[in-house]
Amino acid sequence: MKYELVIGLETHVELSTESKIFCSCGGHSASKEPNDCVCPACSGMPGMLPVMNKRVVELAVTAGLMLNCDISRYTTFDKKNYYYPDLPCAYQITQLNHPICTNGLVTLKTSEGTRDIRIKQIHMEEDAGKLVHVGKASLVDFNRTSVPLIEIVTQPDFRSAEEVLVYLNKLKSMFRSGGISECEEGAMRCDVNISVRPEGSEEFGVRTEIKNMASFEAIERAIRYESQRHMDAIEFETEELVQETRRFDDVSGKTFAMRNKETEADYRYFPDANLMPIIIDDEWLEKIKAAKPVEIDEKAESYRAAGISEKEIDMLIHNHNVSKLLDDVVAAGCDAKNVAGWILTDCVGILRKNGKLLGDLEITAKDLTAIIKMVDSGEVNRMSGRKILTAVLEEGVEPVAYCKENGLDAKVDTSTIEAIMDRVFAENAQAIADYKNGKEKAKQALFGACMRELKNTADTAVIKEILENKLKTV
């Protein structure tokens, strides 16, 4: 029998805020030593009260706008009760009844075409700390406690592991380019709800949930293992499937039951009276909308319109820093296609020579703009431009000063060029003869000889013009 996979995802994403969700401690990335980003509030001491970090609301709304959600104008927090040493208050502040975003939609491009995935909701919540086990002892690190998260819950709309990965990669590049999350290792964690049913069936099969996976590779392996386990159970009656929570073991590549529905914890959710409902009025929503960065699809379209190739677009939109560099240089008055060439051909070439990748590119928009403008205005030629770029990337020099110091500016007067040209013509009688006999290549040799004499500095267009004129006279 043929089977169909039905998958729903709950994805936790750590937000890139400067401080935690309910206190002014630095975010997770600010911590260096265990418990160095902890205050009485986020370590659960009595008397301390949560105070909402507005930036978290704005990033969650931005994520909701990117995923085409309805934005709730009234949103509230609830407490979820459970005991665990890494949860200092013994409850997590999350959103159950009035989540910040609902009813979204994201369209995926897969090898089989496009797929729509419905987003059920996005809610805000605080992260827990972590336990470090040392020998027989367990130590608690609260640095991650109260770091803001959004949880994006989809409807059970995925039909393959491939779709799940396309979705996760899309979220990742969206959130990176939107400044919502860096989505580093561990900052994006997934719970996968999975069931299997005979193809064509409308009814859902028994669902299991695989908790808390941090790598895309693990998610893919877990889906493959778990779906096979379900199919075997249905097809060969190897075991009876029960609705339960499972964990994926990275080493064996298998999933194991954590707890089943009967013994499932009752989290005793209830509204958090310490946090007043948040009202998102028109003014605030418009402000968030205005600040929302251009989305990937729109951005790709604008690059396409500027004549940038598909391959280059792909490199750009998956690298937030690079696309931002390009946007900034374009904003400074350079042509997009030209800038893309400088970045994706010249910069990448120089980086490769040094064993580096595009992601390692470090150049300010100001420096790159200066180089491109010098070349575009004919102040230096293309080759000198590349020489300056190399020095900027490799030695961190200031481009304009470097150009002057090394005499790379193209302002060589025409009489000097003509004098050098005369000498080159005199020394290359054979090449001139070849040219007269119709060998176009000979012109190239003459040009090259001139450039060598001029140490590659002069404006190539001027040299070419003088060369053409002179060839007419021979």
Next chain:
Amino acid sequence: MSEYIVKLAENGNIAVDDTILVKDAQSAAGSRILEGFKPLFSAEAVTRLENAGYVMAGKTQVGEFGLDLVGEFSYYSEKEENLKGAAASLVASGTVKAALGVDMNGATRRAAALSKVDFLKPTYGTVSRYGIISCAASGEQLGVYAKKAEGIKEIMDVIAGHDEKDGTSLKETSYNYNTDEAVSGKKVCVVKELLEKADAKTAARVKEYADKLRALGVVVEEVSLDFFDIANTTWQILMTAETCNNVSRYDGVKFGHRAAEYKNIDELYVNTRTEGFNFLTKAVILYGSDVLSKDRYADCYGKALKVRRVIADRFNALMEQYDAVLTPVCSKEAYTAYDIKDAFKTVFEESVFTSVANLIGTPALVSGGVQLLGKAFSENVLLSLAGSVERVGE
């Protein structure tokens, strides 16, 4: 006996209940579970008073988490030593000028009534809750004990007003409290059903107070209202649930008491909490987790949230006709020692006089052994009524 758990300064003029944090002084809410816990910050109200030149005299006895009648079940005092409230007694004796207490389930108001001092539970959100050992966040308020209404005004002028560290703190920076608004012509009602719940002496005290008000030109009428019992039950549901949740952080992992004997994390939790909480707190935890459980939520907690709104509407409608409600605070003039195993029911029944103000966040003023309830932000009406009666007696 000592009213203080921790004595802070010989020349102190403000007593601070143990449910309120004072930096570097053990702040344990009268509970073993927080034994040795010394906070890094003082409550906002304490800081404001210190900045204004007041000196904290010490941390006063409270019943564990303020859940009992008047402070009889503190881990740090001999059993049932104090049946009048420690902070209220210090104010009554003139040892301190005023005291701070957390009004959560009536204990502070009952203590004030029995000690014959004044206590104001202000409108929710007017005084910062930053630094109170929180149990029932949606209805608890930091309040003030003083001998007279004038003394309460003096302290409220210092401590009330917006605090950015408390997300429920209202925006106003001050409230211009006063005790001398004209009271002649004001209308006050006495609730028949609440008088019937009090013994003869207590009912007579309320009637006496009504006569004193009448002598000042206040119109006092008896009314029949059925919602005080409902308000009490509703508040007990919310209060137990929120308390259960808020005390769940006391698990022996981070601070306070930790059991000496345990083999694993579950035993650490269970043994610590078994040793650390008294019988009444355990009862509150059990009731609180029950009303929040999946099967009971809709009928208990969820319904209580809705009833809270209905009660608020009913009370506000009443306040369209009257400026204040005059009620007893306790059912009797004095409490006698009793078994902690009866405490949950005992406190529940006594709280019928106090719960409505916690439930809907309105102010309540205890003075002369009686209680005046008013609508939100009507502190000046209540303080002026009580102040006028007090000035006649002088």
